[in-house]
Amino acid sequence: MDPYLAGLVLAGRRVVVVGGGTVAQRRITGLLTAGADVLVVAPQVTPAVEGMATARELTWEARGYREGDLDGSWYAVTCTDDAQVNAAVAASAERLRVFCVRADDATGGTAVTPAVGHHDGITVGVLAGRRPRRSAAVRTALVEALATGLVDDTAEPVTPGVALVGGGPGDPELITVRGRRLLARADVVVTDRLGPRDLLDHLDPHVEVVDASKIPYGRAMNQARINELLIEHARAGKFVVRLKGGDPYVFGRGFEEALACAEAGVPVTVVPGVTSAFAAPAVADVPVSHRGVAHEIVVVSGHVAPDDPRSLVDWPALGRLRGTIVLLMAVERIGHFASALIDGGRPPDTPVAVVQDGTMRIQRSVRATLATVADVVRDEGISPPAVVVVGPVAGLAEQITGPPAT
Known part of the structure; x- marks a missing residue:
């Protein structure tokens, strides 16, 4: 028999979650978003659930389930890896007339969790006859259709x-x-x-x-x-x-x-x-930060040269940095910027990556050093738009793609 789909108002009401694994973690997130007063009963929980407890978003009882835990609750979810425990929770919920979701056996509970999606104040819930993958696929398609405007979610005209x-x-x-x-x-x-x-x-x-x-x-x-x-x-x-x-x-x-x-x-x-300063390097296997390599990222506009009176950039200070410098609009004057960084203290052999048309089908990238980047950009015919990454991170791509061709 098909379940009756309804929206529960759980704000400020006790919900008991028995189990603390990844299934519980997924359910808890939505319950907290709904404002529920969540009690988790489980000997162990995931780090994320423990973090929620530490932040006092929920209450965690670090023990096994026992009779009486559902007293005063409005809703229950049982998702342990022990079928007997799940059955006991469901039976207790039945006696108390508390709707209960049983994650390991949907037929053993009195409620079913739909695949849920949200868009601009709209909540979409899909049930597909105990076929969770189908539910999730339909949910995702509906939310994407709403997000892209394929499905008009309002009859009201757009405000000018x-x-x-x-x-x-x-x-x-x-x-x-x-x-x-x-x-x-x-x-x-x-x-x-x-x-x-x-x-x-x-x-x-x-x-x-x-x-x-x-x-x-x-x-x-x-x-x-x-x-x-x-x-x-x-x-x-x-x-x-x-x-x-x-x-x-x-x-x-x-x-x-x-x-x-x-x-x-x-x-x-x-x-x-999504800024191209970070996205273009990423798709070219250049992380703008990496543990133990770069603790700073500076994004600089290259629309004026270092010696231009309009420049607001402290180039000597940038030259003293050890982390990552991302240059935008810098192709035309890349030689001037490289010289300024070297004059400020950056080693001439500092790796440089230049990514043109990042994320596009015509994307191309080249690698060089501060000493050679101007010649490489010229010889390879690199043109705007391009993102220039200066620093040790620019050389990490070799760990994935191998050294540049010679």
């Missing part, structure tokens, strides 16, 4: 305003769930060349796309004009998504746009994105 959405480093799958959802609801999309352009193909036909690309050392839309466009469209009653590459606030002028909107009285939402 602006969303500054970080699109990530370029791969369309690396945009955040929230960013993807807001993009699907846009009336106008103001994008640039570093945004995940493949996502534009999925926009509805009525969506107006404005190209605000800034090509290095080439054509570029004035930032003031971009600000004006965001405000003009929002004031016209449109929901505008400013789709930017990486993260809006990591050398993306996102705060300038947020300020312009705020000063114009236009509502603005900021959606952080």
